[in-house]
Amino acid sequence: MAEEKKVARKKIEATVQMNRYMSDYFYELNEADKSRSRKIAWCTSVGPAEILRAMGFLIHFPENHGAMLGATRMATDMIPVANASGYSPEICSYLTADVGAYMKGITPLSRAYPGIDRVPRPDVLVYNTNQCRDVQDWFAWYAAEFKVPLLGIHTHRGVKDVGDDHVASIASQMKALIPPLEAISGNKFDIDKLNHVLALSKECSGLWKKVLDTASAKPSPLTFFDGTIHMGPAVVLRGTQTAVDYYKQLLAELETRIHDRVAAVEPERFRLYWDGMPMWGRLRDHSELFSRAGVNVLASTYCNSWIFSAFDPEDPFNSMARAYTELFIVRADDAKEDYIRRMIEFFKVDGIIYHDAKTCPNNSNCRYGMPQRLEALTGIPSLTINGDLNDLRLVSDEQTKTNVEAFIEQLEER
Amino acid sequence: MNASQSVYAGIDVGASRTKAIIIDADRQIIGRAVIKSGTDFEEASCRCLDQALDMAGLTVAYITNAMSTGYGRNNVAIARDSKTEISCHARGCFHYFSHAISIIDIGGQDNKIIKLDASGKRLSFKMNRKCAAGTGAFLEEMSLRLDIPLEKLDGLARQSQSMVELGSFCTVFSATEVLEKIRQGKNVSDIVKGLFHSVIKRVMEMDSLTEQVVMTGGVVAHNDYLVQMTSEMIERPVLVPEYPQLTGALGAALFAMEYSDK
Ligand code: SF4
Numbered sequence: 016m017a018e019e020k021k022v023a024r025k026k027i028e029a030t031v032q033m034n035r036y037m038s039d040y041f042y043e044l045n046e047a048d049k050s051r052s053r054k055i056a057w058c059t060s061v062g063p064a065e066i067l068r069a070m071g072f073l074i075h076f077p078e079n080h081g082a083m084l085g086a087t088r089m090a091t092d093m094i095p096v097a098n099a100s101g102y103s104p105e106i107c108s109y110l111t112a113d114v115g116a117y118m119k120g121i122t123p124l125s126r127a128y129p130g131i132d133r134v135p136r137p138d139v140l141v142y143n144t145n146q147c148r149d150v151q152d153w154f155a156w157y158a159a160e161f162k163v164p165l166l167g168i169h170t171h172r173g174v175k176d177v178g179d180d181h182v183a184s185i186a187s188q189m190k191a192l193i194p195p196l197e198a199i200s201g202n203k204f205d206i207d208k209l210n211h212v213l214a215l216s217k218e219c220s221g222l223w224k225k226v227l228d229t230a231s232a233k234p235s236p237l238t239f240f241d242g243t244i245h246m247g248p249a250v251v252l253r254g255t256q257t258a259v260d261y262y263k264q265l266l267a268e269l270e271t272r273i274h275d276r277v278a279a280v281e282p283e284r285f286r287l288y289w290d291g292m293p294m295w296g297r298l299r300d301h302s303e304l305f306s307r308a309g310v311n312v313l314a315s316t317y318c319n320s321w322i323f324s325a326f327d328p329e330d331p332f333n334s335m336a337r338a339y340t341e342l343f344i345v346r347a348d349d350a351k352e353d354y355i356r357r358m359i360e361f362f363k364v365d366g367i368i369y370h371d372a373k374t375c376p377n378n379s380n381c382r383y384g385m386p387q388r389l390e391a392l393t394g395i396p397s398l399t400i401n402g403d404l405n406d407l408r409l410v411s412d413e414q415t416k417t418n419v420e421a422f423i424e425q426l427e428e429r
Numbered sequence: 430m431n432a433s434q435s436v437y438a439g440i441d442v443g444a445s446r447t448k449a450i451i452i453d454a455d456r457q458i459i460g461r462a463v464i465k466s467g468t469d470f471e472e473a474s475c476r477c478l479d480q481a482l483d484m485a486g487l488t489v490a491y492i493t494n495a496m497s498t499g500y501g502r503n504n505v506a507i508a509r510d511s512k513t514e515i516s517c518h519a520r521g522c523f524h525y526f527s528h529a530i531s532i533i534d535i536g537g538q539d540n541k542i543i544k545l546d547a548s549g550k551r552l553s554f555k556m557n558r559k560c561a562a563g564t565g566a567f568l569e570e571m572s573l574r575l576d577i578p579l580e581k582l583d584g585l586a587r588q589s590q591s592m593v594e595l596g597s598f599c600t601v602f603s604a605t606e607v608l609e610k611i612r613q614g615k616n617v618s619d620i621v622k623g624l625f626h627s628v629i630k631r632v633m634e635m636d637s638l639t640e641q642v643v644m645t646g647g648v649v650a651h652n653d654y655l656v657q658m659t660s661e662m663i664e665r666p667v668l669v670p671e672y673p674q675l676t677g678a679l680g681a682a683l684f685a686m687e688y689s690d691k
Contacts, residue, residue, distance in 0.1 A: 421516060424515070
């Protein structure tokens, strides 16, 4: 009988340390929530976290919580609760899973971290629409629920080239956050603190980029699936020394792998690029699906989203405005296309997988002819798989498996 | 046949039907069978293979190598290797039409468009299995709603004088649309032709087609008016292999032959 062999991707030793840092982060938030000893802000994942940190807030990231609901496969039971209260199954399933879980009084944090029984209560919610409009509606729901202020930055979207006018507009919106944040935190804004946090964020971002860039080595020491896990500190701890320390450790381990020619997937027959969100509830299955065929999905647009090259502590507001607008998700399709083309070359990939996530059009880049245009331009073939980041009702495992296997057979024929 | 001669088997376990083909060393089909897949794929694959072997006048001991494909490809005890139905359909079609082709496969539960270059290498493929639109499942559902046996649809569609167009993507919406057309007193044969038209439109929305088009699959095998309609829609002839329902199994058998020395 045609048998399926199991090949696990190679474990990263630094994971143990990352888990410790992440645990400390969640317990610190939990303690602050219970004792009300520190103010807590909720922030979007590519929102102005540096400003909040510089003003003394501890930060909770609802998208991180949404991804945890997805990865623990709790999301699919939570989403219908939000659907029933008027939040469509067609909108962001981070939003619906997170709000649904809150309505049910459930959090995956309790499973992972004994003693934590709820998400930390916010004193303020701060969003940036640079990624999508859903975050605004999502945060608005909690602002009404907790009766706390809702602040936001409204970013230009579909930007081709980031110009000075874009930067000026965002920088002034960022500055406008300061007075209300001073009132909420009780702390006076201190530019030196912001510069310090931004310097740490910049260092974190640079190290995270180097970590991801190790995947350009042949064989690659890293997979996209590792990236989705190890990006945790770049999201929730950027602007802290902890994140910097962590990525130094991780980078050293990966550089040793490159030196010793240790492959994350052995043998590495083909190298693929992933565009779009991960399917959080299927990370392990997808990792095994590819690795047992000797295929390393080694780089992604998604993990690269937490690289903020423009940060400059000498010019904090303008550089933050630029960095948060230069992000892939904010850009026009021609800028996106150019970006993926450069990634294909840099990571030396044989093919691209586009994940068309039903509830996140913002991260699904295959809907306006990009796969066809890029294939015509580069000759690199692609496969689009339908699914979702969190809502497993929208995922067909059998369809994914057959499509992926057929795509690998196509690569073998070349 | 003497036992020293080599024969190869291809077994395509589809979600709806299981197909088996036996070929000899000259790539000639000497046995074939189609049965319902049911719920026990392993049993169905054995039974289907036995029927194909019966037709060839052989027993399982004669098989040099076997390859499985299709939805239940990992449930075929005799197959040492498996390949996806995409590769096998492509291989089976290229056996008949050895030039650059676009294959439209319409099966019971899914449909595909596969493009091959002049050497038979796959350029791209699209598969729809998330929705009944454009598949045999859509026609089955509609035959129930209209209370017309599935096998009568082809004949009825041919009688149509003035096709009724159906606009909806969704099978449930289409069913409502059909009821509305009946209420309006539309002719059943015109509605059935509209259903066929809808199947073809859904498939053609999946991808563009190259010059030479081949159609395969169980739905095509049992409704050859679909081929005529497609040909009229794309304004060029459509090629159909000898056994359109069995191209996946044939491709698997051809791969079994190629892989027998590996
Ligand atoms: S970008 Fe997508 S996944 Fe992220 S919050 Fe917006 S809709 Fe949700």
